[in-house]
Amino acid sequence: MFKIILASKSKVRKKILDEHSILNEVRHSNIDEDIIKTSLLKENASPQIISKNLAELKANKVSITEKDNLVLGADSVIDLDGELISKPNSRQEALVILKKLNGKKHFLISSVCISKNGAMVWNYSDKATLTMKKMTDDELKNYLEKISDEALYAYNVYQIEGEGRKLFSSIEGNENTIMGLPVEKIKKYLNNY
Secondary structure, eight states: OOOEEEOOOOHHHHHHHHHTTOOEEEOOOOOOHHHHHHHHHHTTOOHHHHHHHHHHHHHHHHHTTSTTOEEEEEEEEEEETTEEEOOOSSHHHHHHHHHHHTTOEEEEEEEEEEEETTEEEEEEEEEEEEEEOOOOHHHHHHHHHHSOHHHHHHTTTOOTTTGGGGGEEEEESOHHHHTTOOHHHHHHHHHHO
16 A cells, blocks of 8 residues: 555554554644634535635645645534534633533534645545543543543543543544544555555
């Protein structure tokens, strides 16, 4: 199998590709996600459209300099009743997000895009449904104390394959999607490429 370029800083996405024997090399896109999200929100874009656009922008930007290589961009967002919930920038923000999600059902959307020579050639979005248990403020604070900064900022507040699983009463959907990369669909595309 040929090698793809992963336009992501996510160690988890790299690990998923490695575990599925997809040869990859990492190149950071360095796009300013906050500016793009703000612009799209002004246009009333849904969380899924925002996720899709960010994945495409990351892949396209890196693929401009990676002549004839396939570049994979990815983005994950939380959709709470149509509201975009972004990754926290601090532990205080993480607590605010967890309080918003507390006792509620939300969607985690992971979008992927494969680009070549600066243009998208394939994309896909998948959605998982997660229902968070009703927890006290102290329980939420205790959870945050148990996880590392790296896990907190990389996993959209919860680390589903670790401590985060305990936050939920119900999880419906693909675990790789929840971790940020619907890898089976990527493999299917690459096998047919």
